[in-house]
Amino acid sequence: MRIVAPDLEAILLTLRLAFISTLVLLVIGTPLAWWLARSRNRFSFIVDALVALPLVLPPTVLGFYLLISLGPQGLFSGFSLAFTFTGLVVGSVIYSLPFVVQPLRDAFTSIGDRPLEVAATLGASPSDRFFSVALPLARRGFLTAAVLAFAHTLGEFGVVLMIGGNIPGETRVASIAIYEHVETLNYGAAHFLSFGMLMISFGLLALVYATNRRAGVLRA
C-alpha cells in the first residue's frame, strides 16, 4: 500500500469539490427553483428542460462542450479553466443542477399560495416572504437538495474525465484515481479507495434518512 498518501489526497479533493459545488449549487439553484415554482411565464418550460438536460445527456457530451467552452479558445479567450479545479467546480455545478433544482422546486411548489398570502397581509414584502416563510417551509427540500448535490458530485466521473484530466491535488478525484488503479491492475489501491467512497456515501445517506425520520416523528 505504498500509494496511500496520493489516494488520501484524491479523497480529500473529492470531498472539497463536492462541498464547494454544493454551496455554489444552493446559491444558484435556490433562486432558479423559486422562479420555476412561482413563474406563470409560459416559456418557463424551456428553462425546465435546460435544467433537466444533464439527467439524460451522456456526461461525455456535457464534458465535451464544457471543454470547448472553458478551454483557451472558448468563452473566456486566453483564460482556460480546462484541467483546473475551478473548471471541475463549473462542470459539477452544471452536471448536478437538476438534483438541486428539482427537490427545491417541489418543496417551493408544495408550500402553495396561502402562507405567502398570509404573510403579505401581515405586512411582509416579497423578499421578506421568501426568507421568513418560503425558506423555513422548504427546509426539508434544502436538506434533500444538498445531499443529492453532494452525493452526485462524489460519484461524478465522465465530466471530470473530459475537462479535468488527472492532475494530482488539482483534478485527480477519487473516481478517476480508482479508474487509473484498475487500468494499471493495482486492485489493492482500487479496493482501498472504493471502500472509502462506499463508506462515505453510505454514512451520508444514512445520516439524511435518520434526520428525516426524526423530523417525521416530531411532525406527527
Added chain:
Amino acid sequence: MSTLDLNCRLQRSGFCLDVALSLPLTGVTGVYGPSGCGKTTLLRIIAGLESSDSSVNFGDQVWQSPEQFLEPHKRSVGYVFQQPGLFSYLSVRGNLEYARKRAAGQSTDIAALSELLGISKLMERMPDTLSGGEQQRVAIARALASGPQILLMDEPLASLDAARKTEFLPYLQSLHDELSIPVIYVSHAIDEIARIADNLVVLHEGSVVAEGALSSVLSSANLFRSDVSLARTVIDAQVSGFEADDGLTILRFDGGELLVTMPQPDTECVRLQIAASDISLTLVEQSDTSILNILPAQVAAVDEVGSGRVLVTLLVGSSQLVAQVSSRSAQQLRLAEGLQVYAQIKGVAVLA
C-alpha cells in the same frame, strides 16, 4: 364619515363580479351570500390579493385605481382566512410576533390581544397541537397584531364543527365590542352575521342585492323573493326585569316589551332575532292563547314574494317587524298599508 369605496370588476370563466359599494368604516359589516357569489373574491380584492380591474379607496388613501396598485403588504389590512393558516414552524407567540414586528403604525400589545381572544395560556404551543377553534383564534389575534386599519374575516367559523362554533361565538362578540377598527365579515350563515353585524351587504351571483343597516336589510322584502326563509327581524333590546318564578326575562325595545324564557342574562343589552315565519297576525287581540308576546302593530307594507307567500312589514312603536303569512290569509284579513293588527310572536331567539 370616511368610507371604503369599492368598484370591483372581475371576469372569470363562468363567473363575473360587478360590485360598487361604499362601506362605512365603523362597526361590523356583514357580507352575506351563497357559496360562489363572489364574497371571498371581494375580500381578496380589498386586500390586494386578486388582480382585477377595480378601484379601492380606503378613506382618503387610494389602494387601487386604474393607474396604481398598492401591494398587499402595504395595505393596512388584517385578513383572517377560512383556514387558520398559522405558520407551522413558529409557536403561537412566534406567529403573533411575526405580525407585530411588521406592524406599520405603533406597536400592538400582544398580551392584551391574547387576553381578548383567550389564548394567553397557549403562547408557547406549536400550531399543530391546537384545536381548530384555538388555531382560528390565534389567526385572528395575529391579524390584529399587525396593527391593521380594517379587519377582513372570510368565514372564520367555516372550518369548525358545531361544538367549536358555539365555543367560538363569544369571542366574536367580544371582538365586536372591543375593536375600534371596522370589520368586514363574510359568511354564508345568516345567523352568524345577524349576531355580530351592524351593517349588511347581500351578494348574489357577483352583484349586490341589498345593503344597509342590518335590521332594515333583513326585513326588506325584495331581498327575499328568492329565499323567504331568510326574512327576520333583529332587535337590540334592554334587559328590564326578570321574573324568577316563571324563569321569564323582560326585554324592552322601542316597540314595547317582550317576555322570553331564558336564564337571567348578565348583560344589560341582548340581540334578539324573530323569524318572519314566527309572527302571525290577528285583527282582534286574542286572550285565549298560549302565545306570550302579542304586540299592537300597524301594517307598513305588504309584499308578494311568490310561492303563495306574503311578507308583511309592521310598525311597532318606532321599530319594524317583518312577518310572513300566506297569500290566502293576507286576502282574508284584507291586509293593506295602514291597517291596525296584532302581531303574535311565537318564538324569539336570543343571539347574544
